[in-house]
Amino acid sequence: MLSGRTGGVLLVRRFCRDDWDWVQEWFRDPVLDQELGPLDDEWLEHVLTDPGSAELVVIRESEPVALVGCVWGPIEHTVSDIAVPRSLRRSGVGSLALRAVLTWRGHPPVSRWVAYVHPSNPAAFGFFTEQGWEHFGIDDGMHTFRLVLT
Structure with missing residues (x-):
């Protein structure tokens, strides 16, 4: 649970099959x-069954505000994707959602996170830079960002 400047408390939970309709709507x-x-459907089955990862839904006031993918490793975890609906872009909710996901108690413990950003995605590059990721x-053709938790 995390409270933020955009209002409301953020809750984090695992993605479930019932989320599929609104996720498809977002990706239009x-x-x-x-x-x-x-x-x-292949993506859906993967995120529902892969034991080495989690697709997490961040909720504010009973509405999903972010979808964040995580891959768990023995030394560091990877943020594989972050999605927010068009209506919430540049509102600060992505930053709050990322913090909520990093502190979610459902992760295996690690002290380091990594994210890979495609060179053609300057918005994601700027996002991780603004969040203080190094x-x-x-x-392998991707910008690499790392965050060490204290």
């Missing part, structure tokens, strides 16, 4: 579809 947005999509250059 060309920006989300281009950067993170397309989503299909840029480590390009690895």
Whole structure:
């Protein structure tokens, strides 16, 4: 649970099959579809059954405000995706959702997180930079960001 400047308390829970309809609606947005999509039944089954990862729903006042993918590793976890609806972009909810996800008690414990950003996604590059994640250059064609938790 996390309270933030955009109002309301944020709750984090695992994605479930009942979320599929609103997620598909969000991804009708060309920006989300281009950067993170397309989503299909294979994606749905993967996020519902993969024991090494979690797709997390961040909720404020009973409404989803972010979808954040996490892959769990033995040394560091990876943020695999962050999606917010078009109506909430640049409102600060993405920052709050990321903090809520990083502090969610359902993760296996680690002290480090990593994120990979495609070079054609300057918005994501700026987002992780603004969040204080350290840029480590390009690895396998992707910008690498790391955050060490204290």
